[in-house]
Amino acid sequence: MNEMVRFILAVLATCRATHLVVHEDGPAEVFLALRTGVLLRFGDGHWVTAGINCPLCVSFWLSLVMGFMPKQILMWLAAAELARRMLKEK
Numbered sequence: 001m002n003e004m005v006r007f008i009l010a011v012l013a014t015c016r017a018t019h020l021v022v023h024e025d026g027p028a029e030v031f032l033a034l035r036t037g038v039l040l041r042f043g044d045g046h047w048v049t050a051g052i053n054c055p056l057c058v059s060f061w062l063s064l065v066m067g068f069m070p071k072q073i074l075m076w077l078a079a080a081e082l083a084r085r086m087l088k089e090k
Helices: 003-023 027-042 047-052 055-066 071-087
Strands: none
Touching: 003 027, 003 055, 003 071, 027 047, 047 055
């Protein structure tokens, strides 16, 4: 796969995964449970709690993970991100 295409897919996949972690409950409320668990474990003022709710912080770490993802997963998340943006209510 062309490096530029892989990069674009990784960027879109990172956007989708970040939105899932920071803003959505997720399937079976897994991301809500993650955020709630972090809040209960570390408290409201802790940097970890702030980080799990910060899109820039989450995307920084997820972009590292996306660099190692197989192209099929990148394509799946990238397509989901494009669909989310296209279907977004104004």
